[in-house]
Amino acid sequence: MIITEPSLPFESFIERRALSLYGGCVQPDAVVVGTGPNGLAAAVTLSRAGLKVALYEARKTIGGGLRTEPLFDVDIEHDICSAVHPMAVVSPFFRQFDLASRGVNMMHPSVSYAHPLHNGQAGLAYRDLEATCAHLGPDGDRWRRLMKPLLDHSRELVDFIMSGQRSLPRNPSAPALLLSRMLAHGTALAPGRFRTEVARSLLTGVAAHAVGKLPSLASGAVAMLLGHLAHGTGWPIPEGGSARIADALARDITAAGGIFHTDHHVTSLDELPRAKVVLLDTSPRTLARIAGDRLPVGYRRGLARFRYGPAAAKVDFLVSEPIPWANPAVGQAATVHLGGTQAEMFRAETAAAAGIRTQEPFVLLVDPAQADPSRARPGRRPVWAYAHVPNGDTTDPTAMVTACIERYAPGFTDTVIHRRGVSGAGLHAYNPNYVGGDIGAGAMTLWQSLMRPVPRFDPYRTPLTRVYLCSASTPPGPSVHGMSGYLAALSALRHEFGIRTPPDLGPLPINR
Incomplete structure (x- = not known):
C-alpha cells in the first residue's frame, strides 16, 4: 500500500535560530543535513538551480563515505569507507557533473x-x-x-x-x-x-x-x-583517494555560494535556520529522531518497519x-x-x-x-x-x-x-547512517530496493512540509552515485519552487 498522508507545517518550528546559524547573512533557500555523496549531490543540484544552500555536517570533515585520511603514517592516506567507485563514472548525476573535468582522475x-x-x-x-x-x-x-x-x-x-x-x-x-x-x-x-x-x-x-x-x-x-x-x-x-570526489563536489557548491557548517551535530529540526526546503542525508531512524512527534504516526511506523542489513x-x-x-x-x-x-x-x-x-x-x-x-x-x-x-x-x-x-x-x-x-x-x-554497521543504509531486499524507506509515490518527500529525505535509504539505494540526492533535489525544485527543468551540472566557468 502506498502511504499518502497530508503534509504538516514545518516553517513554524525552524524560525528561531535562522540568522545566528547562517552567520548573520541572508537566510538560505535550502538546508542540507549530512555531507555524504547524496547530500553533496543534492546541494550541487539546488545550487545550480540558483538557490542559496547551507550544509550541516556532524563531523569536522565533509564527505560521509568519501573520506580519506592518514591513519598510521602522515604520508599514507586510507579510504575510511568506500574506495572503489564503478557507479561514480556511469550514474546520470556524475555523467553530467563530469568528474574528469574537475581534475578527478x-x-x-x-x-x-x-x-x-x-x-x-x-x-x-x-x-x-x-x-x-x-x-x-x-x-x-x-x-x-x-x-x-x-x-x-x-x-x-x-x-x-x-x-x-x-x-x-x-x-x-x-x-x-x-x-x-x-x-x-x-x-x-x-x-x-x-x-x-x-x-x-x-x-x-x-x-x-x-x-x-x-x-x-x-x-x-x-x-x-x-x-x-x-x-x-x-x-x-580515484587518484589520491575517495575524498577527491567529495572535494570536487564541495568546490562546485562553494563556487555557487553554498556554505558548509562542520562539527555541527543536528539533533532537532528546531536547530536549523528558516529555509524554504530541508533535505536530510540521514537514515530513516535519524529522520524520526530529529523530527520527533511532528511526524504522523503512520509514517513513523513505516520508518520503524524499515529493515537494516x-x-x-x-x-x-x-x-x-x-x-x-x-x-x-x-x-x-x-x-x-x-x-x-x-x-x-x-x-x-x-x-x-x-x-x-x-x-x-x-x-x-x-x-x-x-x-x-x-x-x-x-x-x-x-x-x-x-x-x-x-x-x-x-x-x-x-x-x-x-x-x-x-x-x-x-x-x-x-x-x-x-x-x-x-x-x-x-x-x-x-557514521549514524550505517545503522548497526549497515553500509547499504537498509537491507537490500527486492521490496526495499524499490520501496525504500516507505511505500510512497515520491519516496523523497516526507509528510512534513518542505522536508525531504535524500540518503541512500531512498531509491536507488547504496553506492556512490549521487542519484538519491539528485532525485530528491529535483523533487524539491518541482514541488517547492516550480522548477521543472533540471539544472545544468557541467563545470562552472570559474572551474575551467
Missing part, C-alpha cells in the same frame, strides 16, 4: 576484480570481456552470453536502475535483460548456470555486494549491474609490500573477493543476514596502490578489508579478517606494519 586496474579459491585457482574479471572469457575456459561462452547484451545496453540498464523506479522505462529491453538474468542467477537456479567453480564464484562474489541473503533477486540485480560494468567502464579508484566490520592495514597472493595473478586486481566457493558464500551471507556470526565470512579487500601507485611509499602501502557480519556486531574483526587474507595470501601477516579494526557497531558510531 579515475585509475583503472587491468583486472577489475579477482576471486581466489582455496586450491590456488582464481577467477579474474578483466576489464576486457574477451580476456575474461578466455580465462574462464569452458565457461567463457556462457560468460559472454551473460555479459555482452548487458554491455550493449549498458547506458539504458544503468539509467533504469538509477532511476527512482516510479515511471515506465523508455526502452524495455534493458529491464527485460535484467529480469531474465536476475531469475537465472538470483534464485535456486544459480548453481547450474556455470560448469566451473571459478566462474560460479567469480559472479557470486559480485552478488555479495548486496550484503544479504544469497541467492536473492536483489543480489542478482547487483551482480548484473556491477558485473557488466567490470568489463565496460570498470571498477576505478548485515554489518561491515572493517580492518585497515599498513603493509610493507604488495600482498603475497598464492596465485600471483590476483595481484593484478585492486578489488579482491575472499569468500571461497559459491556454496560457501551462500552459507556465509545467509548466516550473516540471519544474525549468525561465522568465523569464515565473506571478505572484500581493496589494495588501492595496485591501481594508483601514488598511494604507496617505499615499504609502506595501504590495504583495507571488511567482513560481512550480523547487524550490530561488536566483535573486533582484526584477527578474523587477517586470518582470512592469510588463507589466500600466505605470509601476509608478516607484511603488516600496523592494523586497526572497526566492528559493525563501531562503524555505526562513526
Whole structure:
C-alpha cells in the first residue's frame, strides 16, 4: 500500500535560530543535513538551480563515505569507507557533473576484480570481456552470453536502475535483460548456470555486494549491474583517494555560494535556520529522531518497519609490500573477493543476514596502490578489508579478517606494519547512517530496493512540509552515485519552487 498522508507545517518550528546559524547573512533557500555523496549531490543540484544552500555536517570533515585520511603514517592516506567507485563514472548525476573535468582522475586496474579459491585457482574479471572469457575456459561462452547484451545496453540498464523506479522505462529491453538474468542467477537456479567453480564464484562474489541473503533477486540485480560494468567502464579508484570526489563536489557548491557548517551535530529540526526546503542525508531512524512527534504516526511506523542489513566490520592495514597472493595473478586486481566457493558464500551471507556470526565470512579487500601507485611509499602501502557480519556486531574483526587474507595470501601477516579494526557497531558510531554497521543504509531486499524507506509515490518527500529525505535509504539505494540526492533535489525544485527543468551540472566557468 502506498502511504499518502497530508503534509504538516514545518516553517513554524525552524524560525528561531535562522540568522545566528547562517552567520548573520541572508537566510538560505535550502538546508542540507549530512555531507555524504547524496547530500553533496543534492546541494550541487539546488545550487545550480540558483538557490542559496547551507550544509550541516556532524563531523569536522565533509564527505560521509568519501573520506580519506592518514591513519598510521602522515604520508599514507586510507579510504575510511568506500574506495572503489564503478557507479561514480556511469550514474546520470556524475555523467553530467563530469568528474574528469574537475581534475578527478579515475585509475583503472587491468583486472577489475579477482576471486581466489582455496586450491590456488582464481577467477579474474578483466576489464576486457574477451580476456575474461578466455580465462574462464569452458565457461567463457556462457560468460559472454551473460555479459555482452548487458554491455550493449549498458547506458539504458544503468539509467533504469538509477532511476527512482516510479515511471515506465523508455526502452524495455534493458529491464527485460535484467529480469531474465536476475531469475537465472538470483534464485535456486544459480548453481547450474556455470560448469566451473571459478566462474560460479567469480559472479557470486559480485552478488555479495548486496550484503544479504544469497541467492536473492536483489543480489542478482547487483551482480548484473556491477558485473557488466567490470568489463565496460570498470571498477576505478580515484587518484589520491575517495575524498577527491567529495572535494570536487564541495568546490562546485562553494563556487555557487553554498556554505558548509562542520562539527555541527543536528539533533532537532528546531536547530536549523528558516529555509524554504530541508533535505536530510540521514537514515530513516535519524529522520524520526530529529523530527520527533511532528511526524504522523503512520509514517513513523513505516520508518520503524524499515529493515537494516548485515554489518561491515572493517580492518585497515599498513603493509610493507604488495600482498603475497598464492596465485600471483590476483595481484593484478585492486578489488579482491575472499569468500571461497559459491556454496560457501551462500552459507556465509545467509548466516550473516540471519544474525549468525561465522568465523569464515565473506571478505572484500581493496589494495588501492595496485591501481594508483601514488598511494604507496617505499615499504609502506595501504590495504583495507571488511567482513560481512550480523547487524550490530561488536566483535573486533582484526584477527578474523587477517586470518582470512592469510588463507589466500600466505605470509601476509608478516607484511603488516600496523592494523586497526572497526566492528559493525563501531562503524555505526562513526557514521549514524550505517545503522548497526549497515553500509547499504537498509537491507537490500527486492521490496526495499524499490520501496525504500516507505511505500510512497515520491519516496523523497516526507509528510512534513518542505522536508525531504535524500540518503541512500531512498531509491536507488547504496553506492556512490549521487542519484538519491539528485532525485530528491529535483523533487524539491518541482514541488517547492516550480522548477521543472533540471539544472545544468557541467563545470562552472570559474572551474575551467
